[in-house]
Amino acid sequence: MSVKRLAVVTVLAGAGLVLATYFAVVASPPAAAQVRPYTPPQSQKGADWTERIGELLPLGVETRAEATERVVNYKPDPVKYPVPRTPWDGKPDFSGVYWPDATIAPPPVPLESLYRPEAREYREGGGAARGLIDWRGIDTPNYHCWPPSPVNGSMGGTIQLVSAPGYLLLLNEGSSNFRIIPIVGENGRRPSAARRPSFQGSSVGHWEGDTLVIDVTNFNGKPWLGPARPPNQLPQTSSDALRIVERWSRPDAQVFEYRLVVEDQKMLTAPWTGATERRGIMPYDTVLESLCFLDPELDARHRDYAAQQAAKKGAAAR
Amino acid sequence: MSKRTLTLVIGAVIVGGALWVGLRRGANENSAANGTPTPVSPTSWGEPDLTGVWKGEALGASTERDSFNLTTLEGLYKPEARARMQKMSTKDDPSLRCAPPAFPRAAMLGHAVQIIQRPGFAYVFTEAYPVFRIIPTTGRPHTAEQYLYPTYMGDSTARWEGDTLVVDVNSFNGEGWLAGPLDKPTSASTGIWLTSPVMHVVERWRRIDADTLEYQARVEDPEMLTVPWETPTVTLKRQPVETIEEALCRPEDGPDTYLARLGS
Numbered sequence: 001m002s003v004k005r006l007a008v009v010t011v012l013a014g015a016g017l018v019l020a021t022y023f024a025v026v027a028s029p030p031a032a033a034q035v036r037p038y039t040p041p042q043s044q045k046g047a048d049w050t051e052r053i054g055e056l057l058p059l060g061v062e063t064r065a066e067a068t069e070r071v072v073n074y075k076p077d078p079v080k081y082p083v084p085r086t087p088w089d090g091k092p093d094f095s096g097v098y099w100p101d102a103t104i105a106p107p108p109v110p111l112e113s114l115y116r117p118e119a120r121e122y123r124e125g126g127g128a129a130r131g132l133i134d135w136r137g138i139d140t141p142n143y144h145c146w147p148p149s150p151v152n153g154s155m156g157g158t159i160q161l162v163s164a165p166g167y168l169l170l171l172n173e174g175s176s177n178f179r180i181i182p183i184v185g186e187n188g189r190r191p192s193a194a195r196r197p198s199f200q201g202s203s204v205g206h207w208e209g210d211t212l213v214i215d216v217t218n219f220n221g222k223p224w225l226g227p228a229r230p231p232n233q234l235p236q237t238s239s240d241a242l243r244i245v246e247r248w249s250r251p252d253a254q255v256f257e258y259r260l261v262v263e264d265q266k267m268l269t270a271p272w273t274g275a276t277e278r279r280g281i282m283p284y285d286t287v288l289e290s291l292c293f294l295d296p297e298l299d300a301r302h303r304d305y306a307a308q309q310a311a312k313k314g315a316a317a318r
Numbered sequence: 319m320s321k322r323t324l325t326l327v328i329g330a331v332i333v334g335g336a337l338w339v340g341l342r343r344g345a346n347e348n349s350a351a352n353g354t355p356t357p358v359s360p361t362s363w364g365e366p367d368l369t370g371v372w373k374g375e376a377l378g379a380s381t382e383r384d385s386f387n388l389t390t391l392e393g394l395y396k397p398e399a400r401a402r403m404q405k406m407s408t409k410d411d412p413s414l415r416c417a418p419p420a421f422p423r424a425a426m427l428g429h430a431v432q433i434i435q436r437p438g439f440a441y442v443f444t445e446a447y448p449v450f451r452i453i454p455t456t457g458r459p460h461t462a463e464q465y466l467y468p469t470y471m472g473d474s475t476a477r478w479e480g481d482t483l484v485v486d487v488n489s490f491n492g493e494g495w496l497a498g499p500l501d502k503p504t505s506a507s508t509g510i511w512l513t514s515p516v517m518h519v520v521e522r523w524r525r526i527d528a529d530t531l532e533y534q535a536r537v538e539d540p541e542m543l544t545v546p547w548e549t550p551t552v553t554l555k556r557q558p559v560e561t562i563e564e565a566l567c568r569p570e571d572g573p574d575t576y577l578a579r580l581g582s
Contacts, residue, residue: 087362087363087437088362088363095436145416145566145567146566147566162439162441163436164434164436164441165361165362165369165435167434169434169441171450171452178443180561180562182561195561196563198563199564199566202561285439285454286461288467288469289469289470289471291418291470292416
């Protein structure tokens with residue numbers, strides 16, 4: 001390499017480093033400019049006001065359905081919106097707040113079709129939630145502060161991803177659950193054998209090109225992979241043999257995509273390929289605190305609602 | 319600039335960099351050999367590196383021992399706050415129904431804390447309760463008032479003062495307690511440690527060496543306390559794990575589990 005070329009390369013590399021540092025440190029997205037949770041006017045509150053929430057949103061705010069349609073129809077454009085890359089290893093930088101979760105390719109076969117017939121009795125009882133979750137009523141794992149299903153990456157509605165050296169972080173808004181995902185690097189990270197089995201499992205990621213592949217094992221056998229829909233859809237229970245391989249990618253700066261394969265030899269007859277999900281980025285750099293805990297007021301409302309539903313069902317039956 | 323000058327400049331940068339790396343590595347090896355604390359390398363973008371899983375001893379107070387300066391705190395409560403506390407029960411501690419204790423109380427529980435950094439941010443996770451904090455480290459202002467709402471963990475912003483991360487926290491919801499129901503430093507203690515929504519906390523996080531992190535906080539709460547309260551410096555030791563454990567706080571676990579988390 002000639003001296004001139006070496007000088008040019010050095011100057012360009014320096015300028016690149018300065019710019020990368022500037023964008024990473026100084027020009028971070030605007031402080032949490034969140035839209036406040038919408039509360040309808042008192043006069044519009046009623047038993048069924050939540051069903052009309054789409055009509056009641058202020059002008060200019062997308063409903064969930066509108067946002068989902070926008071994200072599904074979006075065509076990633078890495079030329080116009082280049083994939084952001086981390087200054088420390090040049091890999092795709094997933095950092096951002098994302099919403100909503102949109103399915104861009106459905107699962108090839110329904111998860112239900114792969115459940116072992118002999119698991120039926122276990123599922124009827126709610127699996128590991130036997131005696132705790134009355135799935136034939138309106139009770140759900142969500143109400144008991146269980147993390148979101150691992151089939152959705154344990155992601156709730158609005159999530160924040162953070163790329164950090166050696167880690168991907170997943171922060172949930174809507175519950176305070178989080179995942180800390182070590183990425184195999186020079187240290188050859190592996191999940192600690194001392195870690196207790198858990199709802200969200202133990203994750204370890206590695207890069208295959210620009211795709212982050214995450215192997216999740218060491219589950220505690222409790223999560224439901226999908227919701228129950230009484231009377232016919234049984235809880236989609238899991239076992240301690242659950243293993244999930246996730247593939248995370250960033251087609252451009254506007255979205256990230258997520259797909260996965262689920263194995264559970266005690267529950268399923270074959271590995272199941274899940275839907276391909278896509279989420280759109282939002283102009284914030286923090287999710288908000290939103291916790292799940294036993295709130296006596298919420299508990300009372302939950303019980304009131306259950307009683308109302310039971311009364312409605314009773315009236316319909318008469 | 320001539321080719322020769324350019325070559326000289328680039329050469330000087332390369333030689334200087336190599337010398338700096340060599341001297342630094344030599345210094346690290348020397349200090350490890352003679353038993354002095356090992357200096358900590360900064361992050362690749364030049365900030366002090368707080369990354370790791372850290373754990374301190376469970377701290378608290380009884381009439382025999384006070385390891386969290388709670389005797390002082392108890393004496394700082396205003397008469398009207400004391401009157402309120404006399405009417406309450408230790409069962410009113412919101413942590414008993416899975417509300418996360420904020421820092422500094424979270425630092426006295428004796429459970430692991432994990433810190434991960436990226437340029438401009440530090441993220442703090444606690445094993446005692448499933449909760450995270452997002453802390454901007456560029457000294458930017460707090461979240462604008464119109465978007466701010468009160469929370470258990472508060473709104474944080476931080477700046478580096480030398481090798482110390484100084485975190486300013488406000489916008490608490492006034493429901494958290496500063497210590498637990500089992501902390502009773504005097505025979506007259508109620509075990510109730512109220513806060514108010516005007517509480518303001520300034521924390522200092524400092525990496526001492528490869529295996530040690532120090533934490534200290536100053537708590538101002540003019541509605542509750544006559545003057546600010548200072549916690550002692552809490553020493554946290556590095557844990558040889560990649561991540562903290564998943565620690566859910568679920569109603570079905572019952573109060574025994576919550577009390578176990580509180581170090582009883």
